[in-house]
Amino acid sequence: MRLSFLETLYAEPGPFASVYLDTSRDVEHPGRAIALRWQRLRNNLTRQGADRALLDVMEEVVGADADVPGTHGQAVFAAHGALVMDQELPTPPARDSARYSTLPDAMPLVTQHVPEIPYLAVTVHYSGLPTAETHGWVTLDAESGAWPTSNASPGERLHLRVAVATWHHTAVRLGHRLDEWARSAHADAVVVGGDDWACNVLVRRLPHGLQARVVRVGGATATDTGRALLEPQLNSVFRGRMSAHDRELVNVFIGRRALKGAVTEGLSPTVAALQRGQVSALLLNHPPAPSLRLWVGPQSTQVALTEAELVAFGVRAPREERADEALVRILVGTGAELVLVPESELGLYEGMGDLLRYTDLGTPMTHGV
Template sequence: MRLSFLEPLYAEPGPFASVYLDTSRDVEHPERAIDLRWRRLRDALARQGADPPTLTAIGQVVGEDADVPGPHGQAIFTAHGALVLDGELPQPPAHDSARYSTLPDAMPLVTQHLPDIPYLAVLVHYRGLPTAETHGTVTVQAEAGVWPASTVAPGERLHLQVPVAEWHDAAVRLGHRLDEWARHQGSDAVIVGGNDWAGNVLVRRLPGGLRRRTVRVAGPAPTDTGRALLEPQLISVFHGRPAAHDLELANMYIGRRALHGAASEGLAATVAALQRGQVSALLLNHPPLSSLRLWTGPQPSQIALAEDELRSFGVRAPHEDHADEALVRALVGTGAELVVVPQDELPLRDGVGALLRYTDAGTP
């Protein structure tokens, strides 16, 4: 998973206020409920030392996602009285939380974006007899998305209506258009739902490479819910499924580790590689790592297991931070990716490993 969407978080130094809040409106008196939740979090931040301008900056955007339907949440980050990032959460946080710390508490936002699968969803609707003489139209909706973030931030959507007598020929042209779209999006899968006959016509006319990545699902009549197209079906298709890119990186790690190649394992070795900017992808078993602590300096690569180590590098005033905060900043700052893998599929010492850009004699 690429973390470039977090870059605004690290453009300025902290301290940061990080807030995770359930802002769903499928309850009675939702605005009042959200306000009460925010009051509790605001008091918690104040006790942690957050200044009034920082609290005001958060309060100004809490609940501004009123146009997002269904269950969801907000992740809000501020520093020095200014909003830094306001992100939508595909699911409400398990618990509302607020943290005032040197680094932003970004790992919960990252994990809500996993498995980060790019896809196309296509809903084909037609009612009637599938004959060329039948009057009527085939209605098509198609949407590009990245699962699960697209549930609350749907992507570009295509709308198309075709006379049923022209559907066979139109499906060929649409198939090529979808293929080009999927290539541009880097889609792992194409989910096709809706009417059996019209949907099957389209699937049979998709280019071969795209057809092999296509999953047929049952789908409802076209509606505009404001959520991702075919969201219930996407949940079923993508449950427990990793992104193809992340799976490729995990397999690459397994191969390199077996050959003692450009890979590290364990927290100490991985932190040392992050210090040198060697990590191309960090692999984790159990995010977040809030129970662990690391020492950090002003720069992303200034990360260590012990305070003295950073001082020996010339860092004058190291900070002890949550490990997940320090690791996410190091990954974003060095352009590295994050791959979360279940422990039963790829057990890692200390729950941490890394693919390296290069190796040298100093690599542990």
């Protein structure tokens, strides 16, 4: 998964206030509930040293996602009295949290984006009998997104109403339009739901390459705005899957590891490769535990296992920080990708491995294999 969506988060130095809170609207008096949650988090940030100006900026946007219905959450980041990032979360955080630290607490936001599967969702409904003589209508809604974040942040939606009498002919043109849309969105799948007859007509007229990516789903197909089109069906189809892009990276890693190629595994080799900007993709079995620490400097590539190592590199006053925060920063700073892969699918030494852009004689290769 590419982390370019986090680039603005690291455009300025810290310290950062990072907040994750439940902003669901499916409870009684949601505004009051959100205000109470925020007040607890605000008090927590105050105890950690955040100033009033910073907290006031965050308060302006907390709960501002009132137009998003149902269960969801919010991630808010601020630094130096200014809002840095505000994102809706497709699911509420396991617990509300507030952290004031040198680096932003970005890993929970990253894991809410995983597996970031690009898709195109289509619903087709008709009124009347499916005959040329019927004066009914076929209604089509289509929407692209990246699951699961699109559940709470849906993309632009296409809405069309077509006379039943012309549906067979119009479906051909729509098929090519949807094909172009799916290509531009790099969609892994086209999830189609609705009335059988109208869906069958459309699917049979899709270009062959797009037909191969169609997943037909049943169930209610509400088209309310504010949530992803076909949200329940998307959750069923994609839960437990990896994106095709991330799956390809895993397969490349497995192939290179078998041939003793340009990969490395383990914490120490990973840090060494990140220092050199060698990592094209970091694979993790799970995010690092909060107790795991690394030493960092002001630049994103200044990361090490020990303070002495950074001092030897000429870094003044290194700081010990949480490893998950340091890793996200260096991945964004070097343009490297992140892939979370279950240990049951690919066990990694110390839970982490790397696809390397290049190798040199000083690069430790695979460990534990």
